[in-house]
Amino acid sequence: MTGAGRPRLSTKKRPGDTAREEILDASAELFTTRGFTNTSTRVIAEAVGLRQASLYHHFATKDDILDALLSGTVDEPLAVAQRIRDSRADPATQMYALAYFDAGQLGASTWNLGALYLLPELRSERFETFRDHRYRLMRLYAAIASDTLVQLGSERRPGTEDLPFRLVETVVNARADVENGRHDPTADAAGIAAAAVRVLGWTGDLEPVHEDAETLLEAVAGIAVDAQPLDRP
Amino acid sequence: MTGAGRPRLSTKKRPGDTAREEILDASAELFTTRGFTNTSTRVIAEAVGLRQASLYHHFATKDDILDALLSGTVDEPLAVAQRIRDSRADPATQMYALAYFDAGQLGASTWNLGALYLLPELRSERFETFRDHRYRLMRLYAAIASDTLVQLGSERRPGTEDLPFRLVETVVNARADVENGRHDPTADAAGIAAAAVRVLGWTGDLEPVHEDAETLLEAVAGIAVDAQPLDRP
Numbered sequence: 001m002t003g004a005g006r007p008r009l010s011t012k013k014r015p016g017d018t019a020r021e022e023i024l025d026a027s028a029e030l031f032t033t034r035g036f037t038n039t040s041t042r043v044i045a046e047a048v049g050l051r052q053a054s055l056y057h058h059f060a061t062k063d064d065i066l067d068a069l070l071s072g073t074v075d076e077p078l079a080v081a082q083r084i085r086d087s088r089a090d091p092a093t094q095m096y097a098l099a100y101f102d103a104g105q106l107g108a109s110t111w112n113l114g115a116l117y118l119l120p121e122l123r124s125e126r127f128e129t130f131r132d133h134r135y136r137l138m139r140l141y142a143a144i145a146s147d148t149l150v151q152l153g154s155e156r157r158p159g160t161e162d163l164p165f166r167l168v169e170t171v172v173n174a175r176a177d178v179e180n181g182r183h184d185p186t187a188d189a190a191g192i193a194a195a196a197v198r199v200l201g202w203t204g205d206l207e208p209v210h211e212d213a214e215t216l217l218e219a220v221a222g223i224a225v226d227a228q229p230l231d232r233p
Numbered sequence: 234m235t236g237a238g239r240p241r242l243s244t245k246k247r248p249g250d251t252a253r254e255e256i257l258d259a260s261a262e263l264f265t266t267r268g269f270t271n272t273s274t275r276v277i278a279e280a281v282g283l284r285q286a287s288l289y290h291h292f293a294t295k296d297d298i299l300d301a302l303l304s305g306t307v308d309e310p311l312a313v314a315q316r317i318r319d320s321r322a323d324p325a326t327q328m329y330a331l332a333y334f335d336a337g338q339l340g341a342s343t344w345n346l347g348a349l350y351l352l353p354e355l356r357s358e359r360f361e362t363f364r365d366h367r368y369r370l371m372r373l374y375a376a377i378a379s380d381t382l383v384q385l386g387s388e389r390r391p392g393t394e395d396l397p398f399r400l401v402e403t404v405v406n407a408r409a410d411v412e413n414g415r416h417d418p419t420a421d422a423a424g425i426a427a428a429a430v431r432v433l434g435w436t437g438d439l440e441p442v443h444e445d446a447e448t449l450l451e452a453v454a455g456i457a458v459d460a461q462p463l464d465r466p
Contacts, residue, residue, distance in 0.1 A: 035353045037270035115351040118409050120268045135415060142417060159407075159420035163428050166403035166420075173402055174395065176351050182368060184375060187392035187399075195396050195432040203436040 013049045015110075020058050022048045024072075027065045028111035036066060036119055063126050066116065073113050074133045077102045081140040083220035089212065091147035092197050097213035098144060099168050100193035101221065106171040107189060112179065114172030141165040145200055154201030164196035246282045248343075253291050255281045257305075260298045261344035269299060269352055296359050299349065306346050307366045310335045314373040316453035322445065324380035325430050330446035331377060332401050333426035334454065339404040340422060345412065347405030374398040378433055387434030397429035 014022035026047040030039040041062050045055040059065045080101055084094045106114055116122075122131065145161040154160075174186035187195065193213065194206050202209070247255040259280040263272040274295050278288040292298045313334055317327045339347055349355075355364065378394040387393075407419035420428065426446065427439050435442070 033353055035270055037268055038353075118348040118351060118406070120266055120271075123413055131413065135410075138410075138415075138417070157420070157424050157427065159418045159424050160428075162407065162417065162419045163400075163403075163424070166406060167396075167400065169406055170396075170399035170403060173351070173399060174392075177368075177371075180356055180364065182371075184371070184395065185392045186395045187390070191390050191392050191396070194390065195393075198431050198434075199428040201431075 013047065019048070019050065019054070023050070023055060023058055023065065024069060025110065027062075028069055028113055031066065031069070032111045032113065032115055036062075036116060036121060063121075066119075066121070067127060067130055069113055070116060070122075070127070070130050071133065073106070073109070074130065074137055077105065078133055078137045078140070080217075080221045081137055081144075084216065085140055085144060087216060087220055089216045091144055091151045092200075092202060093209055093212040093216055094144045095148045095164055095200065096193045096197050096209045097216045097220075098141065099164055099196035100189050100210075100213055101217055103168045103171050103192040104189040106168065107175065112172060112175045114169060115176055117169070117172070138162070138165050141168075148197065148200045148202075152201040160200065163199045167192055167196050167199065246280065252281070252283065252287070256283070256288060256291055256298065257302060258343065260295075261302055261346055264299065264302070265344045265346065265348055269295075269349060269354060296354075299352075299354070300360060300363055302346055303349060303355075303360070303363050304366065306339070306342070307363065307370055310338065311366055311370045311373070313450075313454045314370055314377075317449065318373055318377060320449060320453055322449045324377055324384045325433075325435060326442055326445040326449055327377045328381045328397055328433065329426045329430050329442045330449045330453075331374065332397055332429035333422050333443075333446055334450055336401045336404050336425040337422040339401065340408065345405060345408045347402060348409055350402070350405070371395070371398050374401075381430065381433045381435075385434040393433065396432045400425055400429050400432065 014025045016022040016025050023044060027039070027044050030044060030047065039062075041055055042052055044062075044065070045052045048055070059068070077098075081098050084098050084101075087094065089097070117134075121127075141164050142161040145164050148154075149156055149160065170187075171189075171192060178186065190210060193210070197206075197209060247258045249255040249258050256277065260272070260277050263277060263280065272295075274288055275285055277295075277298070278285045281288070292301070310331075314331050317331050317334075320327065322330070350367075354360075374397050375394040378397050381387075382389055382393065404422075404425060411419065423443060426443075430439075430442065
């Protein structure tokens, strides 16, 4: 520690290129494993190796950290959903692509942040922007689902359009159960996407819609989501 | 308050026939609206109009209250699931019936207790029995789903058997969003049950399976779940 002055730089404790990213990563771990209420900014600062005063330089409150984390789970899917919706792909392909992308990102994130969606704290005005973005994402899902019902000539039962979004969010619950030691298989992103179109009345083969969805996602999101053909056990 | 001694009896604050039920109802409200960590046993005692010492007579710890509440959401579906599984109904009817019953009870409970399933506190040993019962319920779902895949001749993708249980749990998320002020329609119990068989490959009319499921539920659970025909908007 001789000649130090800024010891944090030499004892980096967390993944992340910047102090901000390290704070977010540590908070995500603490919020999802110990609970939001149980985690103080002091504990977060300690986990990153920062003084509390330096933490406040990046985030004025613990709510600001939570907001940044939750917005991160919604804002990219929202942008992708809008581009999917604006594409010329048929609705069932749009639906599969959106569910595939969103289930993939919820499943691949380092920490299972969706487990925080049901915190009563999120009802406060502080999180209005996050709630608004999440509802915008839900409405895009519902609009694509509604068009898919028309495309497939399916009967329209109240709330059916809400199901693809709900199916994608089940990735959060499945992950939580695996983290708690459950060993039974859970659906992967392709399985969730397949279910999302099935609940809307898709009855055919899923291989073509999977391939079209991959092409669409590469076009709108620049994402080579999967070089493999659809997994068939 | 003259001649009182037990003022609680004359100032009943909560629904419930017994002090135990009142404590559970008050705790369910406080845990789901303020959060588990944010709720002290003192606040629970106040909400019921009991002294804290009297509260401890019924529940030694706050964890014991949480365990009683969560077990209440799983134990009845578990018993019903076992009776459904032991019946001679075909697997698709069993699947629809279980999802219909369970989504119905999750949607109809006074408080949205499923919102507590993702609490990190539930990972502790104290909740091993609850977790074990929930996993037994999941496995019954998965066994019925697996038989339904065989019945329908559907392709078997890893994790597909997990989806009906997950779909039913989405009732919790949909309720939370409605309670937060979202107005878009969400699927009712019949909509969830329909989706549960669709993700397993059911492609036909849903009216007959709905009727068979009602008959099955009346037989195994003594529940006249719905005197109406399946809602068709």
